[in-house]
Amino acid sequence: MTDLIDLALLFTFGCIGLSLLLTMLRLIAGPTLGDRVLALDTLSINAVSLIVLIGIAGRTQLLFEAALIIAMLGFVSTVAYCRFALRGDIIE
Amino acid sequence: MTMDLFLEGLVALLIVIGGIFTLVGSVGLLKLSRPMPRLHAPTKASTLGVGAILMASMVLAFWRGEGSLHELLITCFMFVTAPISALFIAKVHLHRGEMAVAPPHPPKDDVWATLDTPEEDLDLRKPGETPVTPAE
Numbered sequence: 001m002t003d004l005i006d007l008a009l010l011f012t013f014g015c016i017g018l019s020l021l022l023t024m025l026r027l028i029a030g031p032t033l034g035d036r037v038l039a040l041d042t043l044s045i046n047a048v049s050l051i052v053l054i055g056i057a058g059r060t061q062l063l064f065e066a067a068l069i070i071a072m073l074g075f076v077s078t079v080a081y082c083r084f085a086l087r088g089d090i091i092e
Numbered sequence: 093m094t095m096d097l098f099l100e101g102l103v104a105l106l107i108v109i110g111g112i113f114t115l116v117g118s119v120g121l122l123k124l125s126r127p128m129p130r131l132h133a134p135t136k137a138s139t140l141g142v143g144a145i146l147m148a149s150m151v152l153a154f155w156r157g158e159g160s161l162h163e164l165l166i167t168c169f170m171f172v173t174a175p176i177s178a179l180f181i182a183k184v185h186l187h188r189g190e191m192a193v194a195p196p197h198p199p200k201d202d203v204w205a206t207l208d209t210p211e212e213d214l215d216l217r218k219p220g221e222t223p224v225t226p227a228e
Contacts, residue, residue, distance in 0.1 A: 002100050004100050004101065004104045005100060005103055005104050005107070005152075007104070008103075008104035008105075008107040008108050008111075009107060011107075011108055011111055012107050012108060012110060012111030012114075012145070013111075014111075015111035015112060015114055015115040016111060016114050016115075018115060018118070019114050019115045019117065019118030019119075019137070020118075022118040022119060022121065022122045023118045023121060023122075025122055026118075026121050026122050026130075031127075032127050032185070032188070032190040033184060033188060033190075034127055034131075034181050034182075034184040034185045034188070034190055035127055035130060037181055037184065038121070038130060038131060038134065038181050039121065041134065041177055041181070042117065042118065042121055042134040042137060042138075045134065045137055045138045045141070045142060045170075046114060046118070046137065048142055048166065048170075049110060049114055049137075049141055049142050049145050052142075052145050052146055052149055052163075052166075053107070053110075053145060055149060056107070056145075056148065056149050056152060059152075059156075061153065061158070061160075064149075064162060064163065064166075067166055068165060068166055068169070071166055071169055071170065071173075072169070075169075075173040075176075075177060078177040078180065078181070079176070079177060079180055082177075082180035082181060082183065082184050083180075085184045085187070085188070086180075086183060086184060086187050086206065
């Protein structure tokens with residue numbers, strides 16, 4: 001649409017790509033189990049940002065549902081991992 | 093014309109703010125030294141990072157005349173679920189003893205609730221005793 005927004009989009013795509021990489025490093029290195037679960041949660045949040053940003057870049061509203069579903073699945077999977085670590089079982 | 097320039101600048105500013113906060117959250121996640129402080133960094137990404145990008149998307153949609161408020165749904169969902177997942181991860185740290193400083197003992201009970209084991213789950217056998225099979 002305009003140069004200013006395209007420039008900002010380019011910058012933010014770089015930022016989010018870099019943060020996905022850094023989070024991946026924590027996921028691989030993370031010394032404790034809680035760190036790995038936290039890194040997965042952060043990965044899903046960054047994925048939501050990335051999907052919304054792709055929607056802005058393509059000037060479309062279609063990707064909103066995808067972002068909402070990724071946000072919900074990220075929350076549910078975080079809670080499931082934590083339940084498993086806490087109780088050894090997800091649904092008792 | 094001036095309005096267009098203002099809205100364009102606003103959308104660009106919101107997008108840049110979102111990107112910066114997402115990056116700050118991930119750098120903090122990698123850089124902080126202990127598990128409990130690490131819990132604190134990604135909250136920036138999940139509130140301000142996603143929030144600013146969704147706000148930019150919303151302003152852009154209204155500017156193009158097909159605005160709707162459904163981006164607020166994701167923001168509300170993030171605001172509701174972020175404390176719950178943070179609480180669960182903190183409980184995992186507490187449960188597995190992965191904290192740098194152990195929490196103080198609670199005044200009345202003898203252990204924290206997450207470390208408490210119900211009595212029927214405790215193994216009360218003496219060492220060497222054969223396991224008791226439950227009655228059919």
